[in-house]
Amino acid sequence: ETGVTQSPTHLIKTRGQQVTLRCSSQSGHNTVSWYQQALGQGPQFIFQYYREEENGRGNFPPRFSGLQFPNYSSELNVNALELDDSALYLCASSEQTLQETQYFGPGTRLLVL
Amino acid sequence: AQSVTQLDSQVPVFEEAPVELRCNYSSSVSVYLFWYVQYPNQGLQLLLKYLSGSTLVESINGFEAEFNKSQTSFHLRKPSVHISDTAEYFCAVRGSGSARQLTFGSGTQLTVLP
Numbered sequence: 001e002t003g004v005t006q007s008p009t010h011l012i013k014t015r016g017q018q019v020t021l022r023c024s025s026q027s028g029h030n031t032v033s034w035y036q037q038a039l040g041q042g043p044q045f046i047f048q049y050y051r052e053e054e055n056g057r058g059n060f061p062p063r064f065s066g067l068q069f070p071n072y073s074s075e076l077n078v079n080a081l082e083l084d085d086s087a088l089y090l091c092a093s094s095e096q097t098l099q100e101t102q103y104f105g106p107g108t109r110l111l112v113l
Numbered sequence: 114a115q116s117v118t119q120l121d122s123q124v125p126v127f128e129e130a131p132v133e134l135r136c137n138y139s140s141s142v143s144v145y146l147f148w149y150v151q152y153p154n155q156g157l158q159l160l161l162k163y164l165s166g167s168t169l170v171e172s173i174n175g176f177e178a179e180f181n182k183s184q185t186s187f188h189l190r191k192p193s194v195h196i197s198d199t200a201e202y203f204c205a206v207r208g209s210g211s212a213r214q215l216t217f218g219s220g221t222q223l224t225v226l227p
Contacts (some may be wrong), residue, residue: 006156033214039114042203043157044119056213090156092215101164102215104149104157 004093004105012111013081021076021108023091029103031096032074034066037088037107049074050096052064059099078110115206119218126194127226133159134189134221136178146187147205147215148178157203163187173180174198199225 005024013019025032035043044052045058050069063079072093078085088109092102118137126132138144145164149157162174168180178189187204201222205215 004156022124035215040220042205042219044216045214045216048213058214092157094213096213100213101147101159101162103159104155 004091004103006089006091006108008103008108009077009106010109010111014113015081015083017081017112018079019081019110020045020078021078021089021091021110023074023076023093023105025072025091025093026076026103029093029095030072031094031100032068032072033092033094033102034074034076035090035092036060037090038084039087043090046076055096085113086110115144115216117204117206117216117218119204119221121221122219123222123224125222125224125226128196129193131192132194132198132223133188134202134204134217134223135196136187136189138185138187138204138206140185140206140208142208145182145205145207146178148176148187148189149203149205149217151201151203151220160202180202194223194225196225196227198223 007022033048034046037043047057048055052068065077068074088107090107092104094100094102120135147162148160163180171177176191199218204218
C-alpha cells in the first residue's frame, strides 16, 4: 500500500506568478483534501475533491482552484501569487465514509518572493 | 462550525516525565476527534483518533487521549516521554455531518529535554 505523495517538495515563485502543486492519493482512497499551513500555525482547509467534483471549500479566494483526476490524484492551482501564499501546502487522502480519516502527504513548501 | 483551542503553544518536559497536551473544541454537532504529530520539515502523521465507542483511545507509541463530551475536551497524555517525542502536536475536529474538512488547533510544540 503506497502512501500519499506530493510534488514538488519545494518551490520558489515570484509575486503574480501561477503555481501547480500535485498530489497522489493513497491506494483505495477516493477523496483528496488540500490544506495551507502558514509558518507557526495549524493547517487551514482550502477545499476537498470527491470523484472529480469539489466537495467543500474553506475561506480561500477563487484564485485557489483544483482538479481531481479519474485515478483520484489531484492538483492545486494558485494564480496571481501573493507574498502571504508562502506556506506548506498539505494534501490528505481519505475514503469518503461517515468515519473517514484523512492521511497526509509530506507537503510542498512554497516560497513567494 | 467547529473550532479547536490548544491552550499551550509550548510544553517543555524532561525525558521520562509524564506530559499532557490540552485540547478543547466547540461544535454544534457530534464530532470526530484526531491528534496529528508533525516532525520538523515533514507532513502530518495521524497519532490517534476518536470516532465512536470507548472514550479512551491509544496509539502504538504510548500516547493516549480521552474524549470528554461534557468538558468538550480531548487531551493527549503520555506517562513517560522520550527525546524522540519532540515534535509539534495538532488537535483536529471534524463534524459528523456532511462537512468533511478538519479544523485544526494552532498546535503545541512538545520539547523533551535530556
